[in-house]
Every structure is written in structure tokens, then in C-alpha cells.
Amino acid sequence: MELYKLTIHELHEKLKNKEISAKELTESVFKRLSETEEKIKAYLTITKDEAQKETEEADKNIKSGNASPLTGIPLAIKDNICTDGIKTTCASRILESFIPPYDAAVITKLKKSGYILVGKTNMDEFAMGSSTENSAFGATRNPYDLDRVPGGSSGGSAAAVAADECIAALGSDTGGSIRQPAALCGIVGMKPTYGRVSRYGLVAFASSLDQIGPLTKDVADCAVMMNAISGHDPCDSTSANIPLPDFTKSLVKDVKGLKIGIPEEYFIEGIDKDVDKAVRDAIKLLEGLGAESVKIKLPNTGYAIATYYILATSEASSNLARYDGVKYGLRAEGKDLIDMYMETRAKGFGSEVKRRIMLGTYALSAGYYEAYYKKAQQVRTLIKMDFDEAFKKADVIITPTTPTAAFKIGEKTQDPLQMYLSDIFTISVNLAGVPGASIPCGFTKDELPIGLQIIGRPFDEETIIRTAYTFEQSTDWHKRKPNL
Amino acid sequence: MKITKKEVEHVALLARLKFSEEEKETFVKQLSGILGYVEKLNEVDTSNIEPTSHVIKMQNVFRDDVVTDSLPREKALSNAPDKTEKFFRVPKIIE
Numbered sequence: 001m002e003l004y005k006l007t008i009h010e011l012h013e014k015l016k017n018k019e020i021s022a023k024e025l026t027e028s029v030f031k032r033l034s035e036t037e038e039k040i041k042a043y044l045t046i047t048k049d050e051a052q053k054e055t056e057e058a059d060k061n062i063k064s065g066n067a068s069p070l071t072g073i074p075l076a077i078k079d080n081i082c083t084d085g086i087k088t089t090c091a092s093r094i095l096e097s098f099i100p101p102y103d104a105a106v107i108t109k110l111k112k113s114g115y116i117l118v119g120k121t122n123m124d125e126f127a128m129g130s131s132t133e134n135s136a137f138g139a140t141r142n143p144y145d146l147d148r149v150p151g152g153s154s155g156g157s158a159a160a161v162a163a164d165e166c167i168a169a170l171g172s173d174t175g176g177s178i179r180q181p182a183a184l185c186g187i188v189g190m191k192p193t194y195g196r197v198s199r200y201g202l203v204a205f206a207s208s209l210d211q212i213g214p215l216t217k218d219v220a221d222c223a224v225m226m227n228a229i230s231g232h233d234p235c236d237s238t239s240a241n242i243p244l245p246d247f248t249k250s251l252v253k254d255v256k257g258l259k260i261g262i263p264e265e266y267f268i269e270g271i272d273k274d275v276d277k278a279v280r281d282a283i284k285l286l287e288g289l290g291a292e293s294v295k296i297k298l299p300n301t302g303y304a305i306a307t308y309y310i311l312a313t314s315e316a317s318s319n320l321a322r323y324d325g326v327k328y329g330l331r332a333e334g335k336d337l338i339d340m341y342m343e344t345r346a347k348g349f350g351s352e353v354k355r356r357i358m359l360g361t362y363a364l365s366a367g368y369y370e371a372y373y374k375k376a377q378q379v380r381t382l383i384k385m386d387f388d389e390a391f392k393k394a395d396v397i398i399t400p401t402t403p404t405a406a407f408k409i410g411e412k413t414q415d416p417l418q419m420y421l422s423d424i425f426t427i428s429v430n431l432a433g434v435p436g437a438s439i440p441c442g443f444t445k446d447e448l449p450i451g452l453q454i455i456g457r458p459f460d461e462e463t464i465i466r467t468a469y470t471f472e473q474s475t476d477w478h479k480r481k482p483n484l
Numbered sequence: 485m486k487i488t489k490k491e492v493e494h495v496a497l498l499a500r501l502k503f504s505e506e507e508k509e510t511f512v513k514q515l516s517g518i519l520g521y522v523e524k525l526n527e528v529d530t531s532n533i534e535p536t537s538h539v540i541k542m543q544n545v546f547r548d549d550v551v552t553d554s555l556p557r558e559k560a561l562s563n564a565p566d567k568t569e570k571f572f573r574v575p576k577i578i579e
Contacts, residue, residue, distance in 0.1 A: 099563060195540045208537060303527075306525050334575065354501055357499050357501065359519075372522065376525060377537060379528050433539025
């Protein structure tokens, strides 16, 4: 068995029992990388030299009996999470040479746990996109079909995990950017509750929606990663100061009496037949294990995308004002200060980023604020109230993660609205701030992975993990690997 | 919602972006299309509904007024495209 194929929890056992060394494990992952990365293009930066040093440190700690669950485990990090001394580009020309002078809070935590950084992964520029095609440095490929997208915006992280080019990864999710690529690449991805994980050092896209989360090969690894990255941080005033559970305690195969909410608004025309069937079969399986499904309504679902594309772009237009060619990043020459700003931003940003800045600036501009921004904030309240109501009847909500499996590269790049609509099932979760995960639940006729979305109450990732674990332990979907 | 080329130019100036004539035409089409889609929010009755800017109910997060370490100057300047020993350098602003 090649070590790179294994999970965090399997490898931790082997490391702890001294069956393998961190050095052997890291070498195995980098060997895999050298064989498959040319096809997948999951990474923007590969940190082999740094990894060697970290591996020596990890082996010392393991030897002296100080192995945490992530000591010596090679992980990939999305390139919008700041890593001290290592390039963090957000897949944008404007940050092409940016080297952060500090670590994101999640990186500080992972460093303390003794993880090994494999590299920084590709993404849609500034996390704006659903296919990773909006990267300024080229598209990432889906390991199950190299002509298809891995999803996005955390497409590099998802493809790297699915292709065994790392053991697990971190991504960020503003409207589905962890769950959608996890679904399209056949792995587990979780967007924690807003406030569960510190956003300090995550390059901001839409601050009221962004959240960092794990992409892993199975549910147990998801729990291990959640333990490692969660918790209050004084550097992020929106991180919640509440007691932290041990998420691995929820790795229990038991859904007896669990109430699963099925929202009729999510089983609509336009869903791929294979996706629809796989999700319905998954619900049946959970019912067979003792769960009870209840019909619920999320009546404002149809307004989620419109709401999101006003709020997220408005926040983005404000957040991205900082790229002015002064403090860091690209600077282009201009005839005066304003012209320098405009030239810099015209050269530095790609077309989707510009489109969203334009839309957000328009929505916030004089005369339109009430009609667009405030209206969208009010609809957001209604969407959140839908979830509050639904969770009175249900412990979790189950839906497809995406309406279709992975689409072809280039298929949706010409029509931004079509691309936006591919996030239809994931966006409401960010607007409501609740946690959601995607786990593998089947394959289409074309052998493409299908994702099951499990949504939970605020700060109840534990019930999501228990439901996901119970399903996973009763199926083999997570064990499939792409032929590379 | 039809957005005009003049509006595109106005918003571009607000956003400190610059476009070619061809790009402006594309934006007229794409932004009109997206805003047309967003119009559907007008179907929703939002009278007496409070706007949500943040899902977590928290206000005024304070901390004790104690001095802590901050980023050293060299590090803060390390990514600057143009700088002097102690400052970021920008094009001349005041005549």
C-alpha cells in the first residue's frame, strides 16, 4: 500500500506505532506529486524544501512520544490563506509576488500540531468562481476526468486530496467553495458555522460569509481537522468565544431517531437524474438505519443567488479596495495617483474579479444602496428565518450539494450567470451562517462523483459529523479512487 | 434593468478600474443581465424586516488596552512595490 493513499487517522496510527516515519510519508506524497501533478495542476507553489525541515522536526517529536493527530501529516493549503514567508497569491496577478509577513491563525494552529506543508493550492482568483478556471495561473483538472473542472473556488485543494497529492487540505467557503469542489471531486468537505474558525489571515472576499474549512478523504479526517482549526481568536472579532467540542467524539455510527429535513425546494427540475437518485437513495439508507425524514420548507431558496450576488460583490468591492499598488502587490505606472490606482487594478485583476467589483460598487453607489444592498440584506434575514424554522422540525437538512456532477472545462466561462447558478444549493448555507458538509454518495453513469450535502444547526457540526459518519460507514463511495 | 455605457464608466471610476471600449460594451451586456436577474428580489415583501449584516449577534468586541507586539517596520514594508527606508512611496499628490 502506498502511504499517500491513506487517511490522516490511518497514518497517525502508523506514525505513533513507529511502523513508518514522517520522512517516508512525506517522500511518498512528493513522489505521487511528481507523477500526477502535471496532469492535475492542483498547486501554485510546492514547498518541498520547507517540508523536509518540518519532517525532521516531526520525526523528532514522534520519537519522543509527542505526536499530535496531525504531526508529520502532509497537508495542502488554499492560496488565499497567509503563510509566513511563503508566497500567497490568491491566484491573482495583483498578488503574484506577495509574501505574507505573518501566518493566518489556522496556520499557527497547524504548525503547533506539527503538520507538513506540501504547498499552496490553485483557486478561482480571490475565491470568486465555481470551477477554478478563474485562476490567473491556469485551470486545475478534475482527477476523475481531466477534461472537466474540479469545481471551485477551492478546486486545487479538492483535486489535490482526490488525487492523493496530499493527505488533506484547507479551503475557504463563501458560497459553496469547499462543498461544491468536494462534491465534484468525490471527497469530504465542510464549511463550519460562521465564527467557528478564525478568519485572521484569510484574504478577505466577503467578510460576513467567508469561512475556512477542511477537505478530507473521509469523515474521521474531517473531525480531526475541525479539532485542529476551530476556536476563538482575539484577532478575529467575529470568531465565537464558546466552548469547543471534541469533534472526533461524534464519529459514532448511530442515527436512530435523527430527524432529517428534506426541503422540497431543493429537488427541482434541472437536477441531473443520477444526482437526484443518489441523494434519494442516501436518504433511504439513513432511514433504514433508524433516521426519520420530515418534509420541510425553505421558501426563500429561489432568492438566495440574487441575494448572494449583491451582498458578496458589495463586500468584495469594499475588501478589494486595498489593492492600490502601494502597500503590497503589483504596481503599474500612471500619470498621477488616481491613474496609478486604475492602471494597477486594470492590469492586476482578472475579468471575473472586475465584474464582481463593478457589480458591488454599483449596488453600493448613491441612489442604488436601498434598492439593492439593503433589500438583499432584508431577504438574507428571511433566508436565515427559513432555516431557524426548519430546524425546529429537523436535526439536519439533507440536499444534493450540486445540481449536476462536474462540468466540462470551458462549458460555462462565457456566461457568468450560468456559472453562478451552479452554486444554487450551497449559497443559502453561507447566508444563514449555518454549517454544512458534502460527502460522497455515488457516481453518475459517466463515473463522476456525486455529493450529498448535510446542513446543521448553528454550532452543531457534531450532528453533521455523526450523520455523515453513519452514512459513510454503511457505504463504500469514499473508498473509490480516480484512475490517474 | 438596463445599464448604460455612461453608468459603466461612472462605476468604473468609483471602483478605480479602467476598461477598453470593447470591455465596456461587454459590461453593459453582462451587468444588465445580472441586474435583471437580481430584480427578482423585488417579488419579496420585506416590509418591517430588519436587514442582516452579520449572522452572529455580537456588538462592540472590546479588549483590554494593553500594548502588544505589532508587525516590525521592515516586515510591513517588505512587500511594497516602492519604498524608502521607512516609508511607502507613492506618486506625487500635492503640487
